[in-house]
């Protein structure tokens with residue numbers, strides 16, 4: 017047991033943070049959102065620095081990839097980093113043509129980054145399929161939830177390369193882990209924005225962050241965020257075991273509900289505006305919360321992994 | 328970062344489990360449902376703790392010079408997890424090892440260390456914690472129980488309340504006001520008081536939590552030798568602060584809650600309800616809370632293993648633990664309808680034992696205050 021980043025891990029995190037400072041951030045996210053655009057420049061920069069393939073590097077794995085994903089998510093990066101850096105290497109054993117989008121077969125609902133993706137990683141029955149996307153496969157869907165979305169056309173099933181029987185399960189596990197990691201990063205950003213706000217906003221002659229009622233609600237948020245983060249790290253370090261990955265996603269998903277509600281409540285009217293940073297992370301939390309079946313699917317997967325075979 | 332147990336730690340956990348499997352009686356679960364302070368559990372603990380001590384497991388994380396083995400805090404955490412997961416067969420003894428012993432190591436005279444530490448290490452004694460008073464709960468510094476120094480003895484008058492295990496304890500870790508003119512944190516001292524001194528009276532306070540949970544302890548001209556004072560006179564607050572830091576993560580309650588959940592799942596399976604979506608969702612939601620409390624507690628242990636001073640991360644772990652415990656208890660009661668209302672039923676026992684989690688060992692609101700300042704750096708009111 018050792019909860020401190022080792023030198024390599026710290027180096028990765030710090031380098032991603034520095035890179036994100038230049039290429040990502042709230043300002044950039046606003047610009048991209050206005051155009052429902054994908055941040056190809058950021059993806060290129062991450063790729064060039066090797067961060068998208070970190071899971072395949074010697075002495076590294078899902079945990080290092082998770083650190084990359086978390087840092088990018090926290091910095092409001094508008095790229096499909098989780099699918100590329102954390103999910104694809106674990107499921108396909110190699111990196112896939114980017115951007116990569118994740119979807120479940122038979123589920124017609126919009127997919128994050130779908131309209132920009134070159135590869136679709138699809139859970140199709142028992143198999144995961146790697147599907148190169150062509151023009152017309154995915155229709156863009158307008159959205160206020162911080163990610164460009166696309167609706168995948170129904171007749172993709174059977175196309176592309178199968179990763180073999182049972183590979184869908186691996187995809188779903190790593191997808192859950194990726195969601196947990198991303199959600200933890202985005203929640204941290206929402207909480208940071210709110211902390212900054214309550215420290216400087218004054219009413220009744222004092223900072224609103226000095227009211228105990230406000231403090232306690234943010235403290236509860238911090239507990240949720242930290243719990244989600246460490247559950248996700250642990251699940252990543254162990255290679256996304258079914259139970260741990262699903263529990264991490266379940267916890268983060270529920271936490272996101274709390275963090276969304278509290279950060280908006282405590283930020284007042286300004287928190288709803290484009291001018292204020294909160295919406296960049298808060299709206300994304302809703303998108304993450306619904307993905308891959310949402311809390312109820314994560315929980316049921318966890319319950320089955322833990323209790324189904326026992327007794 | 329590294330989330331795997333060392334080979335040695337994993338072996339220790341296996342051996343401990345085998346030891347528990349072999350050493351706990353058939354009807355252990357029934358005994359354990361009444362909590363660490365119940366007569367039956369304490370009686371068992373009196374036999375059980377010395378056996379743990381014989382194996383060198385009870386105080387292995389203590390320094391060698393005090394009867395330990397310098398084992399890492401992780402060892403102690405494993406012990407705590409396995410014990411709490413079985414309903415704490417050490418009974419009230421966990422307090423001694425977690426924080427009373429360490430406080431005596433840090434502040435005790437040689438004579439005090441000689442008197443108390445070997446007995447704790449041998450698993451022979453039980454202690455109770457005499458902090459709270461009717462007027463001093465969350466605001467502990469408002470305590471008034473007085474100790475007047477009179478020819479080599481402190482004469483103690485006053486009363487403590489909510490004192491767990493007072494009925495079974497051999498000693499009390501007692502907070503008193505030694506300077507009558509003092510206020511708040513100044514003028515407080517710690518006394519290590521034998522519970523059989525004349526003038527001490529213990530009365531049970533009946534409660535819905537269970538029998539023998541709460542006591543009042545009255546002190547009527549109790550003469551305590553001055554040599555029983557732990558640490559400096561009138562400056563006992565520093566001793567308390569130190570002790571509480573250790574107390575905060577001592578009990579692996581999340582492990583107990585997780586075990587309760589497994590038992591609940593088993594009951595659901597027996598009734599053919601485990602596959603119901605709602606049952607699955609609720610069980611897993613509660614398990615996520617237990618797991619979050621576990622990793623957050625590990626983070627605190629990691630700090631300790633590095634020799635870093637405690638931080639408000641301990642309060643984060645503590646509130647997460649409380650939430651997990653409450654979550655599981657609510658579920659236990661709700662899952663099988665009104666069956667849980669029957670006295671002594673599984674759900675009833677779980678629910679009532681978890682009821683006070685948000686108040687015992689410091690109200691959640693006080694913990695949240697500490698997180699707001701220590702983690703979030705929010706300004707004081």
Ligand SMILES: Cc1cc2nc3c(=O)[nH]c(=O)nc-3n(C[C@H](O)[C@H](O)[C@H](O)COP(=O)(O)OP(=O)(O)OC[C@H]3O[C@@H](n4cnc5c(N)ncnc54)[C@H](O)[C@@H]3O)c2cc1C
Nearest residue numbers: 456457458459464465489490491683686687688689690692
């Ligand atoms: C099961 C159990 C075992 C215990 N065992 C022991 C023991 O062995 N020895 C011992 O000395 N004590 C023991 N206690 C007492 C325990 O330490 C106190 O109950 C606790 O510190 C709270 O004090 P109180 O009950 O007087 O509540 P109060 O201090 O009166 O607080 C009541 C409520 O008010 C609110 N509140 C209080 N202060 C604040 C604040 N600053 N900000 C916001 N809200 C606030 C909280 O909601 C709190 O729960 C035990 C208690 C329980 C329930």
